[in-house]
Amino acid sequence: xxxxxxxxxRALSLLDAFDKGDGELTLTELADRAGLPKSTAHRLVGDLVxxxxxxxxxxxxxxxxxxFELGHLVPSPRELRDIALPYxxxxxxxxxxxxxxxxxxxxxxxYVEKLLAPNEPVPHSRAGGRLPMHCTALGKAIxxxxxxxxxxxxxxxxxxxxxxxxxxxxxxxxxxLAAVRERRIAYDVEESxxxxxxxxxxxxxxxxxxxxxxxxxxMQSRSTARHLAPAVLTASLSLSRQLGA
Amino acid sequence: xxxxxxxxxRALSLLDAFDKGDGELTLTELADRAGLPKSTAHRLVGDLVxxxxxxxxxxxxxxxxxxFELGHLVPSPRELRDIALPYxxxxxxxxxxxxxxxxxxxxxxxYVEKLLAPNEPVPHSRAGGRLPMHCTALGKAIxxxxxxxxxxxxxxxxxxxxxxxxxxxxxxxxxxLAAVRERRIAYDVEESxxxxxxxxxxxxxxxxxxxxxxxxxxMQSRSTARHLAPAVLTASLSLSRQLGA
DNA sequence: AGCCTCCGTTCCGACATGCGGAACTCCAGC
DNA sequence: GCTGGAGTTCCGCATGTCGGAACGGAGGCT
Numbered sequence: 001x002x003x004x005x006x007x008x009x010r011a012l013s014l015l016d017a018f019d020k021g022d023g024e025l026t027l028t029e030l031a032d033r034a035g036l037p038k039s040t041a042h043r044l045v046g047d048l049v050x051x052x053x054x055x056x057x058x059x060x061x062x063x064x065x066x067x068f069e070l071g072h073l074v075p076s077p078r079e080l081r082d083i084a085l086p087y088x089x090x091x092x093x094x095x096x097x098x099x100x101x102x103x104x105x106x107x108x109x110x111y112v113e114k115l116l117a118p119n120e121p122v123p124h125s126r127a128g129g130r131l132p133m134h135c136t137a138l139g140k141a142i143x144x145x146x147x148x149x150x151x152x153x154x155x156x157x158x159x160x161x162x163x164x165x166x167x168x169x170x171x172x173x174x175x176x177l178a179a180v181r182e183r184r185i186a187y188d189v190e191e192s193x194x195x196x197x198x199x200x201x202x203x204x205x206x207x208x209x210x211x212x213x214x215x216x217x218x219m220q221s222r223s224t225a226r227h228l229a230p231a232v233l234t235a236s237l238s239l240s241r242q243l244g245a
Numbered sequence: 246x247x248x249x250x251x252x253x254x255r256a257l258s259l260l261d262a263f264d265k266g267d268g269e270l271t272l273t274e275l276a277d278r279a280g281l282p283k284s285t286a287h288r289l290v291g292d293l294v295x296x297x298x299x300x301x302x303x304x305x306x307x308x309x310x311x312x313f314e315l316g317h318l319v320p321s322p323r324e325l326r327d328i329a330l331p332y333x334x335x336x337x338x339x340x341x342x343x344x345x346x347x348x349x350x351x352x353x354x355x356y357v358e359k360l361l362a363p364n365e366p367v368p369h370s371r372a373g374g375r376l377p378m379h380c381t382a383l384g385k386a387i388x389x390x391x392x393x394x395x396x397x398x399x400x401x402x403x404x405x406x407x408x409x410x411x412x413x414x415x416x417x418x419x420x421x422l423a424a425v426r427e428r429r430i431a432y433d434v435e436e437s438x439x440x441x442x443x444x445x446x447x448x449x450x451x452x453x454x455x456x457x458x459x460x461x462x463x464m465q466s467r468s469t470a471r472h473l474a475p476a477v478l479t480a481s482l483s484l485s486r487q488l489g490a
Numbered sequence: 491a492g493c494c495t496c497c498g499t500t501c502c503g504a505c506a507t508g509c510g511g512a513a514c515t516c517c518a519g520c
Numbered sequence: 521g522c523t524g525g526a527g528t529t530c531c532g533c534a535t536g537t538c539g540g541a542a543c544g545g546a547g548g549c550t
Contacts, residue, residue: 007508007536008256008292015315023320027527037510042528044508047253052350055321063319065350070260071316072373074308075268076300085361105297105310116330128317252508252537272498282539287499 010036011044015053015063024060071128077103077112080212083242084203088115088214091235095228097218098123100200102138103211104146105130107154109139117218124193134159134173135166137188137200141213144180145202151177165190184236185229186213189222197225201236206244214239255281256289260298260308269305316373322348322357325457329448329484333360333459336480340473342463343368345445347383348456349391350375352399354384362463369438379404379418380411382433382445386458389425390447396422410435429481430474431458434467442470446481451489459484 005013017025017033025033031041045061048054052066072078084101092099092115102109108130116123125131133139134154143151155170167173180186188198200215214236216228250258262270262278270278276286290306293299297311317323329346337344337360347354356374370376378384379399388396400415412418425431433443445460459481461473 006288006292007252008289009296011253011256012292012296012298019314019318023318023324028525038527039510039512039529040508043251043510044253047251047257051254051257053257062321063315065319065321065348065355067312067315068319068322069264069316069355069373069375070308070312071314071319072371073263073268074310074313074316076307076310077313079268103310110310110314126317128314130314271496273496283498284500284539284541285537288537 010034010040011048014041014044014048015067018063024057024062026060030061076211077110080243081113084212084214084239085113087235087239087242088113091214091216091231095216095231097216097220097228100125100138100198100215100217102136102142102213102215104133104139104142107133107150107157109133109136109142109213112212120218124196131192132160132162135162135188135192137186137198137217138213138215140177140180140188141186141200141202141215142210144177144186145204145210162192163190163194165194167191183229185233187222187225188217189225195219197222199225199228199232201232202240203236203243204240204245208245211243255279255285256293259286259289259293260312263308269302269307271305275306321456322355325488326358328487329457329459330358332480332484332487333358336459336461336476340461340476342461342465342473345370345383345443345460345462347381347387347458347460349378349384349387352378352395352402354378354381354387354458357457365463369441376437377405377407380407380433380437382431382443382462383458383460385422385425385433386431386445386447386460387455389422389431390449390455407437408435408439410439412436428474430478432467432470433462434470440464442467444470444473444477446477447485448481448488449485449490453490456488 013034014030017030027041027045028038030045031038034041045054049056052064054061055064080103081101088099088101096117098117098120099115100111101113102111111125111127111129114123114125114127131139133143143154159168159170159173161168167176184201186200190196196217197220198215198217200213202210203212203214205211214232216232258279259275262275272286272290273283275290276283279286290299294301297309299306300309325348326346333344333346341362343362343365344360345356346358347356353375356370356372359368359370359372361368376384378388388399404413404415404418406413412421429446431445435441441462442465443460443462445458447455448457448459450456459477461477
């Protein structure tokens with residue numbers, strides 16, 4: 001057997017073809033990216049369009065409204081967002097910086113909400129976006145309070161270098177995480193993008209487990225980042241309390 | 246043959262089972278709602294979990310992060326939201342009411358963004374939510390500027406009654422839409438929910454077609470609604486210009 | 491304890507259904 | 521026109537899907 005995917009997984013791989021940025025693809029491109037014969041892709045696309053996972057446009061196909069709807073029904077980000085939003089807004093108005101909320105998904109973080117700073121240029125991440133844990137303040141805040149097996153997974157997956165300052169040595173990451181636990185605050189000093197500084201703090205649920213993190217970010221200097229730490233920490237404590245910790 | 250669904254559509258019907266509000270379902274419930282035998286559902290769910298469309302929890306299944314991610318990649322709401330957000334924020338701060346942005350999908354509207362009023366209790370709609378066009382200000386604003394065949398579709402689908410004030414007579418709807426065109430403003434006077442008033446205006450793209458609508462809503466009186474109309478109209482004009490109209 | 495219910499999981503034979511190469515059509519552009 | 525690349529249709533083969541039935545395990549009620 002050529003590959004052990006079920007028919008369903010093959011169909012879903014068509015949707016995967018869209019997460020590399022492009023908003024609109026032609027059937028042939030789609031078939032190529034998913035590694036499916038054109039005629040198979042054609043049939044599957046027909047069903048996906050019927051279900052509105054995809055929409056036909058004058059010149060191609062794009063993700064459809066049904067996915068938009070379902071995406072907003074996903075419970076874990078939705079419940080968290082509903083509770084957190086007022087706190088994020090407070091942080092946003094007091095700091096006047098970009099505020100982020102992210103949850104862990106596997107060994108990545110996924111942005112759940114992002115309140116942009118008034119003058120923010122093009123942001124490097126967006127709600128729904130995914131970034132590795134080891135190179136973001138949000139990720140390190142979560143990782144520092146997670147069971148050690150998770151760190152092993154992260155290391156095993158390879159500490160991918162995003163900028164010259166990305167931590168790539170597992171030992172360095174380990175001591176960094178110890179420092180995070182010391183302060184209850186994680187920093188990202190141009191580790192995911194040059195020029196970008198970030199301060200994050202973990203959020204705990206009623207079982208005392210980290211489920212998410214908040215951060216304030218912007219192009220400010222390192223000292224500005226330190227200066228914002230108390231605000232982030234305070235918000236994270238209030239929010240953790242609200243979550244039942 | 247029991248039903249002419251392909252295997253793929255049957256699998257997707259499992260996801261449909263979640264949009265009736267419940268965040269978490271058991272495999273058996275899921276199979277029942279989708280009308281599938283348990284063993285078939287079991288196999289399909291396995292693949293959906295593998296793809297992260299679903300997640301296993303201690304006691305059931307729920308929608309997974311992959312859907313959250315993909316939902317945020319859907320181009321039509323995403324592009325619109327990115328452009329509109331600053332305008333919505335202006336409207337939000339000047340009116341201090343709940344501000345909505347919605348697009349048309351078939352004969353419904355789907356909320357793309359919602360900025361809650363500071364003191365808003367539980368809102369009756371949310372981003373990603375869907376409501377019929379004939380009973381909402383947003384829907385009527387869009388419908389009034391759409392080709393007449395769309396109105397026919399809406400009427401053919403039946404003007405479902407949501408409150409005692411919902412317009413149920415096709416003739417009444419037709420004259421209402423003429424009035425909307427007169428003013429470039431649509432009102433919802435407790436037609437989707439008792440006590441709820443709403444003012445909306447349509448948004449046009451570069452081809453001059455309605456693609457969306459903005460609204461301000463809240464529990465205010467009818468006169469308050471009228472009073473907010475100029476603000477909504479102004480925002481809609483600026484925004485349409487920004488969209489290239 | 492014992493029983494009972496309701497959950498998820500596994501098995502397997504029969505058969506429908508998805509598969510995909512190849513051939514066809516339709517534009518758009520040298 | 522012709523050529524390239526788009527989307528669509530066809531159809532026979534066999535593969536993968538289907539689903540009834542039986543199993544196992546985790547509670548809950550008497």
